[in-house]
Amino acid sequence: MERVLKTKIKEAVRILYDSDASDDLIQIQETRKDFVGDFTLVVFPLLRFSKNTPEKTGEMIGKHLIESFPAVSGYNVIKGFLNLEISDAWWISNFSKMLQEENLMAKCVVDQPETILVEYSSPNTNKPLHLGHIRNSLLGFSLYRILTVCGHKVIKTNIVNDRGIHICKSMLAWQKFGNGETPESSGIKGDHLVGKYYVLFEKQYREEAEDLIAGGMEPVEAKNNAPLLKEAREMLLKWEAGDPEIINLWNQMNSWVYSGFDETYKKLGVDFDKIYYESDTYKLGRDLVFKALKEGLLYKNGDSSIWIDLKTEGLDQKLLLRSDGTAVYMTQDLGTAVLRHEEFGFDRCIYVVGNEQNYHFQVLKAVLKKMDYSWSDGLFHFSYGMVELPEGKMKSREGVVVDADDLIAEMAETAKDVSLELGKLAEYRGDEKEEIFRKIxxxxxxxxxxxxxxxxxxxxxxxxxxxxxxxxxxxxxxxxxxxxxxxxxxxxxxxxxxxxxxxxxxxxxxxxxxxxxxxxxxxxxxxxxxxxxxxxxxxxxxxxxxxxxxxxxxxxxxxxxxxxxxxxxxxxxxxxxxxxxxxxxxxxxxxxxxx
RNA sequence: GGCCCUAUAGUUCAAUGGAUAGAACGCGGGUUUCCUAAACCUGAAAUCCAGGUUCGAUUCCUGGUGGGGCUACCA
Structure with missing residues (x-):
């Protein structure tokens, strides 16, 4: 209707003022509630043709429309706005068509459907999911559904950060203080159990550092020299070297975490078509870096760390591989991106990641571009805002987080309280009621x-x-x-x-x-x-x-x-x-x- | 220091450069012989400051001020 109106108004301008109005000068919007009418033409931009007052111009165009276009049943002009009334017959006929429509969203299907990969959730394996992951996952999942009804082929993926110093911290604390505790023996959900040891590590580590400071050491040095941290670093080296004992422990603790995550995702109602693990993709990234180094796209520092220079792209230099040859975040993201493109040949790849990583994704795209992957133009960082608590940012190290599982459970509980207070659903069975409380x-x-x-x-x-x-x-x-x-x-x-x-x-x-x-x-x-x-x-x-x-x-x-x-x-x-x-x-x- | 994001009722959120800046919660006042009152009606209450562009600025530009983020051989 908007389109038809536009054409009719252009026609009116041509006949009345002998002028051609470009599309952007014909501004049509839905009429605001407090005025009579269905669509409103903003008359101001057309004054250059009419050389007349807004009121007069509106009158003339309104009069012309009502005589030449039956769907317009009336009009009024207020200030510079021409409010057009559309006949009830037109509305009802439009409505009748919608009623017959089996798929309401058929109109949303795009002319050229794409293959789109969406990455969301992206947890670390050292702690349970929290409110930030919830926002992330809900956005990613909703995007998946929206793009799907628009006719795209959408692949839901997750990248799990399962390697690095953070998981070693949980492992170390468990080894030292855990006494063989398992989810089964303790009745604690796997991801929460691992998270418990991560928090314990941080606590013990802080105490060690404070002791060192009390003994006269500089704070920065103390934080770097606490025995626990040193041990964790050693453990990371052993992990990268493939030490069987460490790998076993790693596998075991990760499996606890994954069964915990599965439960949370299920409760939240989100899922994935493909899950990537950083422990797999970082090697790929490393290979890519070596290859690019050979091609002369990168350079090696004196300490043999490998960098890329993005100054001509308006960015800075960026480290791609540490001096000891281990991978950083960027390394694995490069590997993951290339792997994904090989597997799915996507037209677009949407990263649902918080806005604190805006710079990271600018760099990621620029690096891939420099490595001559033309599809890097299809990478899109869906940058969303942080979830803050009244007291400020969430800090998982300090335990100031809203836990996902707790929150989901509390919501159903609150729904139940409210419902009972209102005296609803009295005649329903217990399990039926629980299901409704869950949904609400x-x-x-x-x-x-x-x-x-x-x-x-x-x-x-x-x-x-x-x-x-x-x-x-x-x-x-x-x-x-x-x-x-x-x-x-x-x-x-x-x-x-x-x-x-x-x-x-x-x-x-x-x-x-x-x-x-x-x-x-x-x-x-x-x-x-x-x-x-x-x-x-x-x-x-x-x-x-x-x-x-x-x-x-x-x-x-x-x-x-x-x-x-x-x-x-x-x-x-x-x-x-x-x-x-x-x-x-x-x-x-x-x-x-x-x- | 450099770069990016952001600022709307007491609070949480809306508003392709268009009319009198919308809602919700909270606060005040009402509505139940009627298909579910988790609803409906109603009152008070806001564009950070200063310039600029425009017929017209919450929206765009410049400069302040406040908040957040990035600028790591963390992720």
Whole structure:
């Protein structure tokens, strides 16, 4: 419609003012709520053609449109804005088409589908997942769903950082103080058990360093010379050398962590098609570095560390391999990228990684470009903002984190408390209720995180952030559940509605308003895909649910005597539920049939 | 020091350069013989500061100020 209007207005400008207006001068937007109309033309840019006042110009164009274009049923001019009213007949016919549509998102499919690889979550194996991983994983997973309905082939991947000094710290602490404790013997979830020893290491290490400082050593030196840290470094060397005992311990502790991660991912409702391990890919990266060195793209320092010079790219020099030949983060990321391209031949590779690593990804892309991988243009860093606590940044070393498992469990618990307080679901079985509480709690958490623009930092206050009223996941779920309830009731009453003949003259202004909103869904999904922004879908769903709730409050649906009015209202309800369901599906949020 | 991001009601979030800056929570006042009151209605309450571009700036540009990040042979 917007496109047609644009053409018609161009035509009007040509006839009325004998001028050609370029597309960007014809600005059409949806009319704001407090004005009469459906679409609004901003007249100001056209004054250069009309050489007249905004009011007069608006009048002339409005008059021309109403005479030449039947879908326009009325207009009004306020200041420099021409508000156009579209006929109810057009809206109803558009709505009827949507009702018949089996796949609501068919319109979102792009002309040229791509193969897109998405990397998200990216945990370390020395500690359990926390709130930061939750934001990351939810964004990645939602992006996967959004891009998929747009027709792309999307591969979900995870890169696990399973090597390095951090995991040695957990291993060492376990060796020294663990007394053979296992997840089975202690009843502690594997990732939490390993995390416990990581924290223990840090604690013991701090104490050692403090003792050294008390003994007169400089703080920097003390931190570098604490016996525990030295031992951890030795362990890392042994690991890189393939020491069987260390490798065994490493395998064992990692397996504990992985079973813990699996459980958390499952609860969170995210998964992966392919998991990469840094312990595999760093070697590949190392080989690439050697190869590039031979080709003269890199240079060797006096201490035999290997660097790349990116000054001509506006960046700095960057270390790619340490003097002792061990790999850094960048090394393995190079290897992973090349491996992935060999395996999947992607058109785009999206890294869902926090904005603190903006520089890292600039460098990664530049290095690959320099190594002459043309596909490096398809790498995209989906840079999202940090999750902060009221007291500031999360610090896992100091134990100031919101643990993922705890949070998920607390959400369901809160959902349960709220539900019981409201006296809901009294007649349902225990396991049915638990399932609903789970959906609501998780829905609240996911929506809270995804409704925020990914680029922005967000604050999470554990005691206050999660609500079940207002602009929340449960609000949207509730709206959905109510509609489902209407249709259950309709079944009981043997009311069947006729979706094939929706009568135009029965539509009131509230119905038309909802229909306008429903129509916007596909455009919203497309925009979310193009701008990598699940939050647009979240906010759209909220707006729709809010609008529907008003409608639901003010009008009766099944109680309506006029069958064709009832048909229309049921049709609107049905489509609203479908769209809310689809929208929330794209966010990875499940909808309860009742709550 | 250099580079990047950011600043909107008390709080958490919205707003392709367009109209009177929207919501939610919280605070104040209301709505239940009726399809689920986790709802609906209603009141008070905000664009960090100073310039510039523009018919028009929360949005773009410059300079301040506050917050965050990067600038590691950490990841």
């Amino acid at each position: 709690g998780l829905g609240a958490l996911k929506y809270f995180i995804l409704k925020v623009d990914p680029k922005k930092n967000m604050t999470f206050n554990p005691s206050e952030s999660i609500d079940f009223n207002g602009n929340t996941g449960p609000f949207i779920q509730y709206t959905y559940a109510r509609i489902r309830s209407v249709f259950r009731k309709a079944d009981e009453m043997n009311v069947i509605f006729n979706r094939n003949f929706i009568k135009t003259e029965k539509a009131g202004s509230k119905e038309i308003q909802l229909i306008r909103l429903l129509r916007r869904f596909t455009a919203t999904v497309t925009e979310a895909a193009e701008s990598y922004s699940p939050s647009l879908i979240a906010n759209y769903c909220y707006e729709l649910a809010k609008e529907y709730n008003q409608f639901y409050h003010d009008f009766t649906i099944l109680g309506e005597k006029d069958p064709s009015v009832r048909d229309l209202r049921m049709a609107i309800s049905e489509l609203t539920a479908r769209i809310l369901g689809s929208g929330m599906f794209l966010l990875g949020i499940e909808m309860p049939e009742r709550m």
